[in-house]
Amino acid sequence: MLGDIFRKKKDFSKTFDWDKAIDIIVKNDLKTVQAGLEEDFPDTQGYILMDGEPVTEQYHFLESLWATPVLLDTDTGEFYPCWVYSNMTNYNADSDWTKELWDKFDKLKNEKKEENLN
Numbered sequence: 001m002l003g004d005i006f007r008k009k010k011d012f013s014k015t016f017d018w019d020k021a022i023d024i025i026v027k028n029d030l031k032t033v034q035a036g037l038e039e040d041f042p043d044t045q046g047y048i049l050m051d052g053e054p055v056t057e058q059y060h061f062l063e064s065l066w067a068t069p070v071l072l073d074t075d076t077g078e079f080y081p082c083w084v085y086s087n088m089t090n091y092n093a094d095s096d097w098t099k100e101l102w103d104k105f106d107k108l109k110n111e112k113k114e115e116n117l118n
Contacts, residue, residue: 016062
């Protein structure tokens with residue numbers, strides 16, 4: 001039943017925004033990060049970055065009608081809202097690092113390193 005409701009209300013659901021996540025991670029120089037749904041974090045979270053390196057094949061659930069997809073900086077305990085409406089993205093509850101996201105992450109990290117050297 002909930003699955004049927006979810007499918008009908010897809011336009012209003014929130015999905016984890018991987019592009020925004022990369023921007024937040026690089027901007028704030030985060031090293032170890034979990035992603036999940038803030039209001040149900042213990043049951044939906046999973047590591048997406050550990051010691052500055054992307055983590056793949058880790059369980060996480062990142063889409064909801066009622067809960068907010070977030071990043072958690074495990075070093076500080078700070079949550080960062082990190083979502084987009086599901087009808088505005090190709091990401092979904094099961095999305096994970098892709099080659100394109102990995103490349104974007106590396107590119108932004110390298111640009112920030114160069115910026116800090118100057």
